Amino acid sequence: MKKIANITWITYPNFGTFLQAYALQQYIISLGYEDVVLDDSTIIDTHIDWKFRVKRWLWSLGKTYRRYANSQKKAQNLYDRFKEEHILVESNVEDVQRLNETYDCFVCGSDQIWNPFSLSNPKYSFFYADFARKKKISYAPSIGVSSMPSEFVDRFQTLIKGFSFLSAREKQGQEIMQKLSGKYVANVVDPTLLLDGKQWSKLLDIHKEIADEKYVLGYFLTPNPIYIEAAKTYAHKNGCKFKMFYTDKSYYSVADELITAGPIEFLQAIHDAKQLFTDSFHGSIFASIFNVQFITFKRFKNTMTGQNLRVENLLKIMDIEERLLSEDDVADIDKLGKINFEHVWNQITPYITKSKEYLIHALR
Incomplete structure (x- = not known):
């Protein structure tokens, strides 16, 4: 049985981000493959600058902020529980040789993981599976721009060059990627639409x-x-x-x-x-x-x-x-x-x- 590794965002707590990762994994598993999502927690920049720390301290003096902060802590626990119970995650992503030996294919997407402005952070090449020596596929990554900024053209072209199959979530992204890659790029739906209402409702049975x-x-x-x-x-x-x-x-x-x-x-x-x-x-x-x-x-x-x-x-x-x-x-x-x-x-x-x-x- 082929082993697939997905590369997307699963660290930042956002409803759509977590659910698109879940949906793509569930659909790939339904096709008869093993599937994991590679942990991106060491890639995502969670640094908080000192100015924001000061603002947050000042906010904490008020009841409104304390209520909000308590709510955010509870929400984070709910995200953590969802990831633990519903998403299969590969936490060891540092050993790229082992990743290439273990997985037969790497799927990048969805969400705005290919927004070119993210490339100002060298670590974000991870979301293009730059380390992969096996087949690479993109599924519905969003570029999030209507035109590619000139300063990122060369880097973006280099990173998508090695993909066997390319796709984009938006029509504009499809056109940009097609022009820069010289390859056919499919226009596909967000992963959340790969599951129907009945499949999504199964998550609600406990409520x-x-x-x-x-x-x-x-x-x-x-x-x-x-x-x-x-x-x-x-x-x-x-x-x-x-x-x-x-x-x-x-x-x-x-x-x-x-x-x-x-x-x-x-x-x-x-x-x-x-x-x-x-x-x-x-x-x-x-x-x-x-x-x-x-x-x-x-x-x-x-x-x-x-x-x-x-x-x-x-x-x-x-x-x-x-x-x-x-x-x-x-x-x-x-x-x-x-x-x-x-x-x-x-x-x-x-x-x-x-x-x-x-x-x-x-x-x-």
Whole structure:
């Protein structure tokens, strides 16, 4: 049986990051392979500069920060438990000779592991499997830019040169990689879409559902007061409690209820919500997977980095581009109808099928 090693982010606590790693591993295992994720904890830079340490100390003097800090500790424990119970991790990544002797193939992806600005850190060549002497495949890495910065072109070209199969999550990333590599690059879906709603729901069986509680959920990576107020107003207008994930200390004073969550609690909260308001790519995906009505806000201004590309691409494929709103569009929320999820899945299923075919072929 072939042994596969995946290279992606599994250290930084982010719902989508952990769940995409889980999904890719589960799908590869379902194809009959052994699969592990290589531990990236020695690669990720967790250094905190002295200025932030001072700010954090000052914040700690207030009750709001202490509540937030306690929530973050609980959330980290939930992430650690999820990794321990649901992701197979190879912790010994220092001995690259042993890695090459043990594993038959290295799969890089997904998430923004190939954002070129990360290359300013020499350690990040790890996410291109620069040490690998066996077959290398990329699955849905995101570049996160609309054009490749000139200072990273040569380095990026060198790092992707040795891949047997290349793919990208966004169309723009596909075009950039194709131009720089001279090879065909497949455009594939995020790994979280490789598993269906029934497969994801298996993670929720240990939790008690609160089916009678009506709430609107907010999941915001950036604390934009315009978006948050629009979501809260919508919730109260429709007789619902407004809940938010406690991912920023400023959220304490704006939500009716805050949720401390790891990956499973994140899934549960979306699954049980009446509607989701989010600026998150993966929030939009999981609302779709669970057929929960949602609205996605543009998290970033229009800049050269193209950070909105991932949600723009996703909603375009789903044929619901009208669900992506800017600050100027919040007044139009009540004018939007309901999402027809049967249509959404008719639109995206062919992309999922092609993505699975790409991975099946690449792993042979």
